[in-house]
Amino acid sequence: MPSVAESLRNIWRIHELRQRILFTLGILIVYRLGSYITLPGIDAGILEQINAQNDQGGLFGLFNLFVGGAFFRAGVFALGIMPYITASIIFQLLGAVMPAIQKLQREGDEGRRKITQWTRYATVIITGFQSVGYAINLKATSGAAIVVPDWLFFASAVISLTAGTVFVMWLGERITEKGIGNGISLIIMIGIIAFLPASLFNEITGKANLFVFLIEIGALFLVTMFVVLVTQGTRRIPVQYAKRVVGRKVYGGTTQYLPLRVNAAGVMPIIFAQSIMFIPSTFASFFPDSTFWQGVGTATTNIFGFWYSLIFFIICVFFTYFYTAIAVNPQEMADTMRRQGGFIPGVRPGRQTSEFIDTILTRITFPGALFIGFVAILPAFAAYFGVLPGFAQFFGGTSLLILVGVTLDTLQQIESHLLMRHYDGFMKTGRVRSRRR
Incomplete structure (x- = not known):
């Protein structure tokens, strides 16, 4: 069985795979940097003081985990990729009951492109509604951090959150197309990983x-x-x-x-x-x-x-x-x-x-x-x-399943590239790609 160091060297030798991995890492860095950009009209210092006094657990805390902390920081990526996933669920449910969508699903690439386009439009609509709810909740819980008139805050929040979600959706699609792994899943995973060091440190102390x-x-x-x-x-x-x-x-x-x-x-x-x-x-x-x-x-x-x-x-x-x-x-x-x-x-x-x-x-x-x-x-x-x-x-829960599932899926794609170039992957016995000699 090849060592991990040897597998990493093999990855670096393949130009296409190296470019895909570097592209994916670059997109994920852009996403992480964007999660720290605060919505217009919000005083980040006051908001941080309010968050330190409030309970950050519950479902909102879990949502904050998925978006890499942008939810409680009132970032432009506060809603993350969840509206896109919700839109995807809606169309998959409709595909089970509506013959027109079932027909599109059977038409191959052309039908999938049409459904993807409709999913994007639905994402914008869903994000619009969720951004209003987010702005109302932010006003109720952290109103002292809002330093502009309410009408201006609500208008800018809806526009910024919708644009942020669409941009994150675009980043995920670029990873899937030109990078390695499923872009949407990787964006969620990177937000979860960002919380692991702090959670581990708090548990130790x-x-x-x-x-x-x-x-x-x-x-x-x-x-x-x-x-x-x-x-x-x-x-x-x-x-x-x-x-x-x-x-x-x-x-x-x-x-x-x-x-x-x-x-x-x-x-x-x-x-x-x-x-x-x-x-x-x-x-x-x-x-x-x-x-x-x-x-x-x-x-x-x-x-x-x-x-x-x-x-x-x-x-x-x-x-x-x-x-x-x-x-x-x-x-x-x-x-x-x-x-x-x-x-x-x-x-x-x-x-x-x-x-x-x-x-x-x-x-x-x-x-x-x-x-x-x-x-x-x-x-x-x-x-x-x-x-x-x-x-x-x-x-357990969403965090562990996403981390394991996305990691295995990404490793399988990497090993596919390695095998096409006659290199051994990470595990020769087949636990990752089920290969048998």
Whole structure:
């Protein structure tokens, strides 16, 4: 197995891969610098004093984690990429019920470009509404930091936040197109990583007993290993290919395997679920005098509370099934297999093969969905056992799943470039790319 240093040298030798990685790092640096630009009309010094006195936990604290701290700093990137993800969810839901969008999804690249364009327009509209809610909340909680008339602040905040989200969306698309990895996921991940050093330092200084801290690190390591194991877990279905004689050559006659991942949806369900959890609090900000909406907002912003954990768990399980149904098409797999002369032993080609694959997929998705839901609410259990809220978010939940999922996806893309140039990747035994000798 090649050493990490050797793999890094191989990466640097490939000009295209080196350029892609440097481009990605440059875009991420631009994003991090932009997260420190404050909205017009805000006194950053006064706002920092107010934030030091207020509770920065709950759902808003989690949102602040995703946008790299820009939410509480009242930055132009305060809403981050979440409006774009919400728009993507809407169109994927519409694709399941509207024939017109289903038709576009089946039209290949042209249909995807059309849906992407509509998603961008929807992102602007959603950001407009969320920016108004954000400005109202900022006025209510940190009004002393606003040094311009209210009408000017609201107008500039809506324009700046909308422009900031569109710019972040554009940065993510550039990473996906010219960089390495999924740009949207990497932007979210870099915001989460920015909080890890401070959270780790606070946890160390906050523990009087070093042994307890070491137990927490060990538990975090085990949880991370378990997440990696389930994320990479597959159910392999044997596929037999019939022999074909073409001239003097014989093709086929071999047994291969169709890998079905336990977590075929990846990190997307928990990102989708997190976006959905922001909707009730956004509506609650529009009705500050409504007892009902304030109760709903409170219940859906306490990330360590019972109702938040229950709702979040259910939404994660639902979106795991939903996204798996979108990402994996058993009928298409069966048709491709039949065209290539392949069949599953004991199963007839065609409809029965499609039903067999769908049955297996449903069975393995169930534990995968429960796993994602459990990991999503694991920070609540960590906080219950005395872990500080900031560090508890890395024991599971959205933070850990995003970090693991995005890291594995990026490593797979890097290794694809390495293998195309006949270099060994990070792991020769196949844990990352499932390669077998």
